[in-house]
Amino acid sequence: MNNIGQVQAAVGLSDRMISYLECIQGMDTRPAKVVNTVMNENALIPKIPPALRRLRRLYQIKGDPALASIIDFGRVHVEQCTGYDNWNGGTIGHDVFLFVPEDIMDLVDLDKQASVFERLRDDLNKAIPEVENEYVRAVYVKSADELDPQFQASINLTGKPQIVPERTGLWKTNSLRIFLSHRDKHKGVAHELAEALAPFGVSSFVAHDAIKPMREWEKEILNALITMEVMVVLLTDDFHESEWTNQEIGFALGKGIPIICVKVGTTDPCGFIGSKQALKVPYDKVVTVAPKIHRALINEIGQEGRLKEILIESFISSPNYIETMDRLERLTNTADRLTDKEFERIKEGYASNHQLYTCGGIHNRGNWFKRYLECATGKKLEFKDREIIEIMPSAENELPF
Numbered sequence: 001m002n003n004i005g006q007v008q009a010a011v012g013l014s015d016r017m018i019s020y021l022e023c024i025q026g027m028d029t030r031p032a033k034v035v036n037t038v039m040n041e042n043a044l045i046p047k048i049p050p051a052l053r054r055l056r057r058l059y060q061i062k063g064d065p066a067l068a069s070i071i072d073f074g075r076v077h078v079e080q081c082t083g084y085d086n087w088n089g090g091t092i093g094h095d096v097f098l099f100v101p102e103d104i105m106d107l108v109d110l111d112k113q114a115s116v117f118e119r120l121r122d123d124l125n126k127a128i129p130e131v132e133n134e135y136v137r138a139v140y141v142k143s144a145d146e147l148d149p150q151f152q153a154s155i156n157l158t159g160k161p162q163i164v165p166e167r168t169g170l171w172k173t174n175s176l177r178i179f180l181s182h183r184d185k186h187k188g189v190a191h192e193l194a195e196a197l198a199p200f201g202v203s204s205f206v207a208h209d210a211i212k213p214m215r216e217w218e219k220e221i222l223n224a225l226i227t228m229e230v231m232v233v234l235l236t237d238d239f240h241e242s243e244w245t246n247q248e249i250g251f252a253l254g255k256g257i258p259i260i261c262v263k264v265g266t267t268d269p270c271g272f273i274g275s276k277q278a279l280k281v282p283y284d285k286v287v288t289v290a291p292k293i294h295r296a297l298i299n300e301i302g303q304e305g306r307l308k309e310i311l312i313e314s315f316i317s318s319p320n321y322i323e324t325m326d327r328l329e330r331l332t333n334t335a336d337r338l339t340d341k342e343f344e345r346i347k348e349g350y351a352s353n354h355q356l357y358t359c360g361g362i363h364n365r366g367n368w369f370k371r372y373l374e375c376a377t378g379k380k381l382e383f384k385d386r387e388i389i390e391i392m393p394s395a396e397n398e399l400p401f
Contacts, residue, residue, distance in 0.1 A: 316349020
C-alpha cells in the first residue's frame with residue numbers, strides 16, 4: 001500500500017480527497033480503470049473555454065471592452081486541483097490563467113487588478129453549467145511569455161490570430177468597427193455611407209479606401225475581417241455576383257458577427273442572410289440610412305453598451321462648442337440609462353474639458369444636459385462651476401411624516 005493509501009486507511013479520507021492528492025502529486029496509485037475515472041472526474045475543465053466565450057459576448061454587450069479584449073485575445077491554461085474543501089464530500093478547485101498581449105495587459109489597472117481577477121472568477125463560475133464538487137478557485141491574467149511553461153501549455157481560446165485592432169492601422173481609435181462589404185464599382189457610395197456613420201462613433205472599413213498604399217490588400221482585408229465587430233452589407237443588384245463579397249459574408253457568419261443589410265437596389269438578401277430584414281434606401285440617398293443603422297445597432301444586435309462607451313468618450317473629448325452639442329445629442333439619442341460608472345466618467349470628463357463646462361448650448365434649452373443626466377441616472381444634481389454634484393436627500397426629507 002502506498003503512502004496515500006496508508007493515510008486513507010488510517011484516517012478515513014474520502015475518495016474525492018484521494019483524487020485531489022493524487023491529482024496534485026501526479027501519482028497513478030490506482031488500477032488503470034480507476035485512474036481514468038479520477039481523471040474524468042474533473043468534468044469542469046472542458047466547460048471553461050465555452051463559458052469564457054459566452055462571457056466575452058456578454059462583456060461586449062454590456063460595454064466592458066477591456067474584459068472582452070482579455071478573453072478575445074487571450075490564451076487559456078487551467079491548472080487543475082489547486083484547492084480542496086471538505087464541503088459536500090469534498091470540492092476541488094482549479095485555477096484559470098489567461099495570457100494576453102502586452103497591449104491588452106495594459107488595460108488592467110494595477111490598482112484594480114485584484115478586483116478584475118475576482119470579477120472574472122465570479123462571472124466564470126456563474127457562466128459554467130453546475131458541476132458537482134468542482135469550481136474555479138481563481139482567475140489570473142498574465143502577459144504572454146513564450147518561456148513560461150504555463151503559456152506553452154495554453155490554448156488559443158477563440159481560434160483566431162492574435163491581432164490587436166488598434167495595431168492594424170485600419171480603424172479609428174475608440175470607435176465601433178464596421179466592415180462595409182460592397183462591390184468595387186460602388187466604393188464611392190460605400191465611402192459616403194462610411195462618412196455618414198462616423199458621427200455615431202463608427203469606424204468603417206471600405207476596401208481600397210482604408211488600405212494604405214504599398215500594403216498587400218488581401219492581407220489587409222483579412223485583418224479587417226478578423227478585427228471587425230459588425231458587418232454592413234451594401235446590397236446592390238450585382239452584390240452576389242462577386243465571390244469576394246460572398247466570402248466576406250461567409251466569414252462574418254462563421255465568426256458569429258452581426259450583419260446589417262442595406263438594400264439600395266431591387267435585389268433581396270439571399271442565402272444564409274436571406275432571412276434578414278434589409279434597411280431600404282435609394283442609391284443616391286444612402287447617407288440617410290446612417291441613423292437607421294445606428295438604431296439597429298442599439299435595438300437589434302445588442303451594441304448599446306459598446307456605443308454608449310464610445311459616445312461618452314467622444315462627448316467628453318469634444319474640441320469645440322458645436323461638437324459638444326452635436327455629440328451630446330447623439331449620446332442622448334443612444335443612451336436612455338447611465339450606470340454609476342458611466343456617470344462618473346462623464347463627471348470626470350466634464351470637469352477637465354472647458355468646451356463642456358463653459359458651453360451655454362448644453363446648459364440652456366431648459367437645462368438640457370442636467371435634465372438628461374437626472375433622467376438617465378435617477379439622481380438629483382447640481383452644477384457648480386466645472387463640477388457636477390449629486391444632491392443627497394436629507395434625513396428630514398426621508399421621514400414618512
